[in-house]
Amino acid sequence: xxxLQTFREIYHRDPQxxxxxxxxxxxxxxxxxxxxGKITGFAINKGVRMYYDAKHNGIIEIQSLQFPKRAxxxxxxxxAEKQNDWADYLRGATIALASRRPLACGICGIIEGELPxxxxxxxxxxxxxxxxALCRVNGITLSETELIxxxxxxxxxxxxxxxxxxxxxxxxxxxxxxxxxxxxxDGSLETIPKSPGMKPFEIAxxxxxxxxxxxxSKFNMRVDEARSAAYALKAFSGMEYGKFGDTNLRDVPVxxxxxxxxxxxxxxRRRAEHWYSEFARVEAGAEAxxxxxxxxxxxxxxxxxxxxxxxxxTGSPELIKLYEIMxxxxxxxxxxxxxxxxxxxxxxxxxxxxxxxxxEKVEKEYLAAFPALAGKYSACICSTEDGIKARNEK
Numbered sequence: 001x002x003x004l005q006t007f008r009e010i011y012h013r014d015p016q017x018x019x020x021x022x023x024x025x026x027x028x029x030x031x032x033x034x035x036x037g038k039i040t041g042f043a044i045n046k047g048v049r050m051y052y053d054a055k056h057n058g059i060i061e062i063q064s065l066q067f068p069k070r071a072x073x074x075x076x077x078x079x080a081e082k083q084n085d086w087a088d089y090l091r092g093a094t095i096a097l098a099s100r101r102p103l104a105c106g107i108c109g110i111i112e113g114e115l116p117x118x119x120x121x122x123x124x125x126x127x128x129x130x131x132x133a134l135c136r137v138n139g140i141t142l143s144e145t146e147l148i149x150x151x152x153x154x155x156x157x158x159x160x161x162x163x164x165x166x167x168x169x170x171x172x173x174x175x176x177x178x179x180x181x182x183x184x185x186d187g188s189l190e191t192i193p194k195s196p197g198m199k200p201f202e203i204a205x206x207x208x209x210x211x212x213x214x215x216x217s218k219f220n221m222r223v224d225e226a227r228s229a230a231y232a233l234k235a236f237s238g239m240e241y242g243k244f245g246d247t248n249l250r251d252v253p254v255x256x257x258x259x260x261x262x263x264x265x266x267x268x269r270r271r272a273e274h275w276y277s278e279f280a281r282v283e284a285g286a287e288a289x290x291x292x293x294x295x296x297x298x299x300x301x302x303x304x305x306x307x308x309x310x311x312x313x314t315g316s317p318e319l320i321k322l323y324e325i326m327x328x329x330x331x332x333x334x335x336x337x338x339x340x341x342x343x344x345x346x347x348x349x350x351x352x353x354x355x356x357x358x359x360e361k362v363e364k365e366y367l368a369a370f371p372a373l374a375g376k377y378s379a380c381i382c383s384t385e386d387g388i389k390a391r392n393e394k
Contacts, residue, residue, distance in 0.1 A: 003065055003112040007051045010063070011108065015051040017136060021129040022047040022385045023120035024170035025203060025338050025347040027301040028278070028285040031312050033164025034223050035230065035275055036185040036250035038282040040289075041170035044203055044382040048125040052109030054137035062090055062130070065112040075103040075134075082158055089123055090130045092158025096150040097134055105137040115380065117211045119337065119344030121167035123159075127151045128171055128388055144172050145187075147388075162223040174387040181286045185250050195292025201333065202381050204350045206326075206362055208318040209376030210343035222312060226275055229268035236260040249275045267313075274311035278304060298334025298349050302327055305336030305346075318370055322346040325365045331358050355381060 007015050022043035029039030055061065063070040064086055071087030073079060078095050082088040097103065111129065113122050128151050135142055142150065148168040155161050165184055174180045178191035230249045234241040237256045241247055249257075254276050261269050281300045288296040305323050309315050315323070319337050323346055326335050331354020338347040350358055359379055367374050 001065075003049055003051050003110040006063070006065065007110045010110070011053070015109070016053045017051070017133065019050045019052070019129045019133045019136070020047055021125040021132070021171055021388045022174070023115065023122065023125055024167060024174065025120065025205070026166060026170065027297070027334070027336065027347070027349065028282045028304050029166065030278065030304055030308055030336065031222065031226075031314075032275060032278050032282070033166035033169075033184045034162060035164075035226050035248040037275060037279050038181070038183050039166050039169070040282055040285055041166065041174060041180040041182075042203065043171055043174035043176075043385045043387050044120075044205075045385040046114045046120075046380070046382055047171075047385075048111065048113050048122065048129045050109050050111040050129045050133055052107050052133050052137075055106040055108050056104075057106065058104065059106040059108075060090070060094060060134075061106070061108040062087060063110050065110065066117060075106050082160070088159050089127050089154060092154030093127045093131050093150065094134065095158060096153040097131060097140070100142075100146065100150060101135075101138065101140045103134070103138050107133055107137060109133060115205065116207045116345070116378065118207070119339035119347075120205070121171065121339065123155060123161075124151060124163075124167035124171055127154050128168065132388060148172055160220075162220045170387070172387045174385070176384050176386050178384070179286070179289045181282075181289075190286075192286060192289050195290070198292035199294050200352050201294050201349045202352050202355065202383065204332075204335075204348045204355075204358060205338065205345055205380050205382060206322050206348070206366070207345045207376075207378045208316070208322060208343060209370070209373035209378070210316065210318055218314070222271065222314065225268055226271040229264055229272040232264055232268060233257055233260055233272070236263055254279075270311040270313060274307045277307055277311070294333050294349060298332070301334035301336050301349065308337055316343050318366075318373070319343065319346060321369050322362070322366055325362050329358055329361050330354055350381075 024041050024043050026041045058075045061072045067086040078091050151168045175191045177194045182189040230252050231247045233252045285297050285300045326332050326348050331351040333349040335348030338345050
């Protein structure tokens, strides 16, 4: 039963409203946004959908088709501490929005994700979908920046995951058939159109069969290790440095990294090596996309995936196997882990002419390696899509 049917069954009526936020993929720029790097991204035509009505007593009542237990709280009395369940993302969003605008109305709604959880920024999509609904019933209009800030605050301050702005930015700013190219240091961005001479491409998403939560992964540790590298490089070179949390690799020129990298502990050096090499790959990838060279863009994405494995040291055995299969499959231009790389999925840019052979080969080889995941592994083919703001403006 889908979200619309569930709403009708519970509330015995059709909902007044619906909201949708697309998922995102990041072919280049992984593990960079929290240290103010550059990123690329697409929104895709799958995402999070919510059917809802306004509740004029201020009560928020939400049920997810992916998780048990309906969550309920008052918009003016949201628990100050997280409750350690799926709805913490929405509680955090309520607090973030209430700090910016008065909330008179609540919501009763059903929310569902169209694809398995993990690697497509599902948490950011859930938050943005909920925020757009809560804004609508309260007559609130947020700018793109305000919407991203509120969603980010919910995830970092309330849930406690040290994410950057990549996920929310892609899901807000992306445009169909355009590559989002964004500098996380100053927020400048460009949506680069697909060149008329570019070879055709589709987006394949391969789900490992293992779902994950960043809050329970080593994500925060990796972020801290990268910041530790920046802090040490500043100290070695005599640069001014302040609080640890304010230190990032973007403030350290690559020349200083190259000069002092051998003095870093091995773990910190690997994190920094990924960041600096990824920064260069993003810039090269944007130029390849401008020229319509999807094959060069894809090769850079494969290189990004390799660096995530060996320098960022992420990726479960399942995801690494998926990545390895992708690198030796005809018709795949390039790809990598999608998201942080702790379980979840891999994404790939593919030649549509090879679609069926790609799906068959990847599934066959992956399940040969992990037969216990038969019935849990899945794959889908997606296209690019407009972000949430552009969709709402239509």
